[in-house]
Amino acid sequence: SVMIGSLFAGTEESPGETILYQGRTYKAYRGMGSIGAMGQGSRDRYGQADVAEASKLVPEGIEGRVPYKGSLSYNIQQLVGGVRAGMGYLGCRDVPALQTKARFMQITAAGLREGHVHDVFITKEAPNYRVE
Known part of the structure; x- marks a missing residue:
């Protein structure tokens, strides 16, 4: 198996808002181990299903923006x-x-x-x- 989520990040079909920043188009990117993704249900994948408070989650990913790829x-x-x-x-x-x-x-x-x-x-x- 391969982990290639970031390869497809930025495509039209990828989840995330399309953003215009400094004259260039980007897509919002959120890794499955990010705080945002864990807050929406992915925490069990990272052994943190029992963590009740968001401030106590230990992220293993980031949120940001990637260039829009079509x-x-x-x-x-x-x-x-x-x-x-x-x-x-x-x-x-x-x-x-x-x-x-x-x-x-x-x-x-x-x-x-x-x-x-x-x-x-x-x-x-x-x-x-x-x-x-």
């Missing part, structure tokens, strides 16, 4: 496209081949920076790339 189907399309591109780089025709050929490679922080766009000002954002 529709879930569009984001899934981008993810699938990325996986297909990676499979192509490895010469894999299907997922079982990918599972066989893929290897985890650890890179340094400097390598991560170098692998991203640098020495240029982005004037038109790509739908599948965010600078964070």
